[in-house]
Amino acid sequence: YFVLRVWVTEGLKPGVVACSHHLGRWRLKEDAGGDRWSTGLVDLQEQGPGKWFMRQIHGIEPFKSDDPESERIWWSDAGVHQNLTFPVHPDPISGMHCWHQKVRVEPAQPEDRCGDIFVDTTRAHEVYKEWLKLTRPAPGPGGLRRPLWLQRPLKPVIEAYKIRV
Structure with missing residues (x-):
């Protein structure tokens, strides 16, 4: 699962949920990893075999660099990286990875924070193998x-x- 804010927009049909997988950039270290202009700092913990939990420590913040503009950053929302939560779904016709997710939307729980992500990679691999059986061999x-x-x-x-x- 992942926890994010809802943005109501006129661009979507009522009853449709869309989450851009181009949002949600993150890094594991303050001064290394992803581009600091667009990444939040996260803590990633394995909570059991194949069970991973990610929580944002902070969003995008101003920082010192050779570019003086980096100290003028006014935005903070790094988004939520939901790609980790979706197993690979090989398309039955083409074999390439496709986003064939069926999702359930529910209110966040009291202990949830925006940006939280949980994934069971063992279960995700099982889903991948199920979809792989639907594909044709090359x-x-x-x-x-x-x-x-x-x-x-x-x-x-x-x-x-x-x-x-």
Whole structure:
């Protein structure tokens, strides 16, 4: 699970929940790791075999650097990194990772804080194996990695779809 704020917007149909996986940048050390312009500091603890809990220590803060603008940071929200909570779902047709999550939305619990993340990596791996069984082994028909009709924002050349055996 992950805990985040709700943003009500006119851009979504009522009853639809959307969470951008481009938000939620984090780092484990104050002065190392991710870009300090966009990451919050977190504490990551293993609470049992394969069970991980992440809590934000603080969001984005001004910092000293060679760029004087880094001391003028006024924003603090680093977002919530939900990618960790979603198992890999190999698409049955293409085999590539797709976001096929069914989610449940519920109010945060009293002990929850915005930015909290919990993941059971053992269960996530089981889900991955379940979805992997739905895929077809490579190569596909005609020696293809993926169907040529698969829509891509930046479609590679035809040769990139073929597996040489």
